[in-house]
Amino acid sequence: MSFTADRLLLFGATGDLAQRMLLxxxxxxxxxxxxxxxxxxxxxxxxxLDDNGYRQFAREALEKHLPANRRGGMAGFLNRLSYQPLDATTLEGYTELANKVGPTGQGLAIFLSTAPSLFEPTIKGLQHAGLDGETVRMCLEKPLGTDLGSSCEINDAVASAYPEERIFRIDHYLGKETVQNLLALRFANLMFEPLWNAAHIDHVQITVGETVGLEGRVAFYDDAGALRDMVQNHMLQLLALVAMEPPGHFDATAVRDEKVKVLRSLRKVAAGQTVTGQYRAGAIKGEAVPGYDDELGKDSDTETFVAIKAHVDNWRWKGVPFYLRTGKRLPQRVTEIVVQFRCVPHSIFAGKGATMQPNTLVIGIQPEENITLSLMAKVPGLDREGIRLRQVPLNIAMPDVFSGAVRRIAYERLLLDLIEGDQTLFVRRDEVEAQWEWIDAIRGLWDAEELKPKTYTAGSWGPSAAIALAERDGVTWHE
Structure with missing residues (x-):
């Protein structure tokens, strides 16, 4: 049933996500x-809080987190807001919440940004109050569990009240413009798709680097670690978009069908194909920063860095390694995809002394959204001592190319899609479970090997073993 909601209910409405992103x-x-x-x-x-108290709270959040040139009509926006205090763990307050929401016949969208432990009691409370009808859709913010079993428990609890076609699981990376441009790059340009396979691509790198440490996420992060916090969701979604087959249509079912095929084709990671690390005191951009154990206040075996050599076992990608790398306290905040093409099969310039480099496609997602394709070009000259070739970049800086367009944060698109009912950029249950199955196998391998994180200095690119993981195959990480 398609509908545009005229009510939006935000759980966790005073939390950090609401202040920084949702409002x-x-x-x-x-x-x-x-x-x-x-x-x-x-x-x-x-x-x-009451309505006025929440509006003042929202005003302060907007003044802090929203640029002044995008606050047009803020008074009108604040008038849309109302508030109902609730203890989500008991049924008592849900009837009052339903009264505050009012009639849902036109459509209600619920955004659930709470601790995973509150998902099940919240769903029961919403059912108790009648907020689970045919014109109600549910949006879930991560984390959706800590392993496959806990994820299934959460999904079962939500499915008891809402069918899959009314469940929207957020991965905010899918709302980023450059992530969506990856699909346009592949499927709207004839030159790329014929080359997008094992015959022409040597390997793929996906890096998500953070310069920050714990930043107030102490309890959550020490329980999760880099593998569950970043690889299980964001990085596997990026991998799926890189590796997926062309969908028949650009709609929720077709796109997600192709992504889940990739996730189910991931080869189980073998011993020696992962590296974990934990940062120690160092310096980021000239400023001293403490080590993880210092920030945490105790010793811990939680990984703050992970590198993985992955394979997608299907016809398109057989034999092509996907190198994944993510970590905290790295020298740069960067999210990028690097597609390394193979060398030309024969260089006609070798006899003239020219050296060749393979073409590289770099898709930058953050902090800058851009696409760079390196090509070989002849250096100008008379070539009396031989031909010289050099790599030259073709740069497409998205903010410059679309200078007149509004640059929106990911949650703007995702919230609008939630209100209007478009699931294309949201994650389906079978995707989540395929991701967890692969991640759980890695954690099982670590447990069996009693693997402990290697230390690395804050401000570096992780443990030296991560460099060796790629260099064994003659690959250098893109930096």
Missing amino acids: PSLCALHADELIHPDLKIIGTARSD
Whole structure:
């Protein structure tokens, strides 16, 4: 059933995500008149606020996190907001919440940004209050469990009230423009897709580097680690978009069908194909930073860095390694995909002294959105002492190419899609479970080998073993 919601219910409405992303995104959509004038936004959390108190809370968040040039009509946006305090663990307050929400016949979208332990009681409370009808859809923010078993428990609890076609699981990377441009690059340009296979691609690198440490996520991160925090969701979604077959249509079913085929084709990682690390005190951009154990206040075996050599066992990608790397306290904040093509089979310039380098496609996702393709070109000259060739980059800086377009944060698109009911950029249950199955096998391997993270200095690119992981295959990480 297709509908555009006229109610949006935000759980965790006073949390960090609401302040930094959700409220600014909704205000920006309001300023650009992209949400219907009748849409009402109801916030709920434990905090004891009334409507005016929450509007003041939202105003302060917007002034802090939303650029001034995107706050148009902020007063009008604040008037959309109302608030109902709630203890999500008991049924008592859900009837009052339902009264605050009002009629849901036109459509209600619920955004659940709470601890995973609250998912099941929250679903029961919503059912108790009648907020689970045919015109209600549910959006879930990660983390969705800590392994396959706990993920299935959460999904079962949500599925008891909402069918899959009304469940929206967020991975905010899928809302980024350059991530979506990856699909356009592949499937809207004839020159790439015929080469997008094992015959022409040597390997793929996916890097997600962070310069920050724990940043107030102490309890969550020490329980999760880099593998579950970044690889299980963001990085495997990027891998799936790189490796997927062309879908028949650009719609939720077709796109997600192709992604899950890739995730199910991931080869189980073998011993020696992963490296884990944990940062020690060092310096980032000239500033001293503490080690992980110092920030945590105790010793821990949680990994803050992981590198993996992965394979997708299907016809298109047989034999092509995918090198994944992510970590905290690295020298740069960067998310990028590097597609390394093979060398030309025969160089006609070798007899003239020219050396060749394979073509490389670099897709930058953050902090800058850009696409760079390196090509071989002849260095100008008379060539009396031989021909000289050099790599030259073709750069496409997305903000420059589309200078007149509004650069939106990922949650603007995702919240609008939630309100309007488009699931294309959301993750389906079978995707989540395929991701967890692969991740659980890696953790099982670590446990069997009693693997402990290797230390690395904050401000470096991780343990030296991560460099060796790629160099054994003659590959150098792109930096």
